[in-house]
Amino acid sequence: MTVQLHQPSEIQRGRIAYRRKQAIRSVLLAALSTAVIGAVLVVLVTGAPGWDRVKQSFFDPDVAREYLPAILEGLWLNIRLFVVCAVCALALGLVIAILRTLRGPVFFPVRALATAYTYSFRGLPLIIVIYLFAFGIPGLRLQGTPSVTVLGGAALVITYGAYLAEVIRSGIESVHPSQVAAARSLGLSYRQAMRHVVLPQAVRRSAPPLLNDTVAMQKDVGLISLAGPIDAIRAAQIGVASDANFTPYVVAGVLFVLLALPLIGVTDFVTLRAARRQNAGT
Amino acid sequence: MVLSCQDVRKTFGANVVLDGLTLDVGEHEVVALIGASGSGKSTLLRCVNLLAEIDDGTIRLDGEDITDPRINPDAVRQKIGLVFQSYNLFPHMTVLDNITLAPVRVHKRPVAEAREQAHEWLKRVGLADKAGAYPDRLSGGQQQRVAIVRALVNNPRLLLLDEVTSALDPELVGEVLTMIRDLKGDGMTMVLATHEMGFARQVADRVAFLDKGKVLEEGPPAQVLGEPVEPRTRQFLARIIEAGRL
Numbered sequence A: 001m002t003v004q005l006h007q008p009s010e011i012q013r014g015r016i017a018y019r020r021k022q023a024i025r026s027v028l029l030a031a032l033s034t035a036v037i038g039a040v041l042v043v044l045v046t047g048a049p050g051w052d053r054v055k056q057s058f059f060d061p062d063v064a065r066e067y068l069p070a071i072l073e074g075l076w077l078n079i080r081l082f083v084v085c086a087v088c089a090l091a092l093g094l095v096i097a098i099l100r101t102l103r104g105p106v107f108f109p110v111r112a113l114a115t116a117y118t119y120s121f122r123g124l125p126l127i128i129v130i131y132l133f134a135f136g137i138p139g140l141r142l143q144g145t146p147s148v149t150v151l152g153g154a155a156l157v158i159t160y161g162a163y164l165a166e167v168i169r170s171g172i173e174s175v176h177p178s179q180v181a182a183a184r185s186l187g188l189s190y191r192q193a194m195r196h197v198v199l200p201q202a203v204r205r206s207a208p209p210l211l212n213d214t215v216a217m218q219k220d221v222g223l224i225s226l227a228g229p230i231d232a233i234r235a236a237q238i239g240v241a242s243d244a245n246f247t248p249y250v251v252a253g254v255l256f257v258l259l260a261l262p263l264i265g266v267t268d269f270v271t272l273r274a275a276r277r278q279n280a281g282t
Numbered sequence B: 001m002v003l004s005c006q007d008v009r010k011t012f013g014a015n016v017v018l019d020g021l022t023l024d025v026g027e028h029e030v031v032a033l034i035g036a037s038g039s040g041k042s043t044l045l046r047c048v049n050l051l052a053e054i055d056d057g058t059i060r061l062d063g064e065d066i067t068d069p070r071i072n073p074d075a076v077r078q079k080i081g082l083v084f085q086s087y088n089l090f091p092h093m094t095v096l097d098n099i100t101l102a103p104v105r106v107h108k109r110p111v112a113e114a115r116e117q118a119h120e121w122l123k124r125v126g127l128a129d130k131a132g133a134y135p136d137r138l139s140g141g142q143q144q145r146v147a148i149v150r151a152l153v154n155n156p157r158l159l160l161l162d163e164v165t166s167a168l169d170p171e172l173v174g175e176v177l178t179m180i181r182d183l184k185g186d187g188m189t190m191v192l193a194t195h196e197m198g199f200a201r202q203v204a205d206r207v208a209f210l211d212k213g214k215v216l217e218e219g220p221p222a223q224v225l226g227e228p229v230e231p232r233t234r235q236f237l238a239r240i241i242e243a244g245r246l
């Protein structure tokens, strides 16, 4: 197959040349404004009267090197906790969302409990939940009480489960009733219609907000340090306390950001694609 | 009788949509439901498919009372196909998966067999190359033909078609009507709500005019559409002719 090369007309060549000139101009402008703003920031920060002391107590390379291994080891706990908690919170959210859509008088108590759960845990600060779980439950002195790490993880799962449940539920409600009618008219039961028709569409639609909540969860995993386990933040805290220097916190913060970048990237990509898809239809 | 509706009543709050409606459909018969917008055509079809619950009367399928609360509505719906004005294909599934969903999940037929049957139908309606496509890549007429195939692979006793050409661009109406004409040739029992009077005249064995919640007038198309007895039928047809649809 040969494609005949189209020779642009005079007027189109003019347009192309103009657009190219504009593009070069905007790149130059962007570079210039970035340089100016960057310079202003550097002068402002390094010129500040207290800069030398801040530099010493927050950005000391020797302290950073000293505590990096311990912080990394702690971060490994954060990563494992995050993966397990994210999967559990998603499963919990899905179950709660489905329970909240059940109709009929038999399911009234289930529905009411699920609703009460999402209402309370979306309002309750995570820190309080972690304290209640990590210090309250062991206080009961029951046989076989799990470790504080597990309890802290449970607090995270239960809090985030409530958020994810609401996201999935709004996804379920955004699926048009005619889809259920079509599925039921084919003889599918309510459960089958839910499983094969409604939920796949609901989860697809709620992917961007679900991922967003997951990013938030990733950093909130650090709050578990309040309960005692030695995660990245707790390891940094130990360093801060023994050296009277805040650099370990900065190291932990940078590591958390680096850890979040891939997931943030995925979230942006999925959100963009979802927006494109929505607009393609109209 | 395949379908027998007796004194069916359906209300939405104070709005009495079906008010003692009676209609019979025999084996291999094609009945066209006509009537003004809002006269209850869609409501009747949804009641027959048990998507809506009637407030009084009885609906029988092959003599069995399907409005008895003790019967299993899923089992009834498996025997009655319903095709919607807005197609309602599942957007997250390919054409093939849309068609095989019910055979595989509801009738528990082997996937390979269900797919083969789906491919045969697609070939028959000229959509063989669309099996792997998603609904949003299809024209309205193609989507509606897929929706009809999706209802047919359940081997329904009765096919209900609710204004299946109303959402289509005029040049796409023909392909769907041709398909319905072929189904009549196969002996499919059908009830179709329609605004296409010309088509009703060609394909229907009987036309029923819905008015004020009842079948006001019914009979062979030539009679109901050509020499209606009831003044209200005449008024309705006059409005349709005015709109250029006869």
Ligand SMILES: Nc1ncnc2c1ncn2[C@@H]1O[C@H](COP(=O)(O)OP(=O)(O)O)[C@@H](O)[C@H]1O
Residues within 6 Å of the ligand: B012, B015, B017, B035, B036, B037, B038, B039, B040, B041, B042, B043, B044
């Ligand atoms: N789900 C519903 N809730 C309330 N009213 C409805 C509902 N469905 C239909 N109706 C009412 O029932 C009447 C008949 O509607 P419909 O059966 O769609 O008529 P047609 O299909 O003949 O145009 C209309 O007045 C409509 O407003």
Ligand SMILES: [Mg+2]
Residues within 6 Å of the ligand: B041, B042, B043, B162, B163
């Ligand atoms: Mg209608």
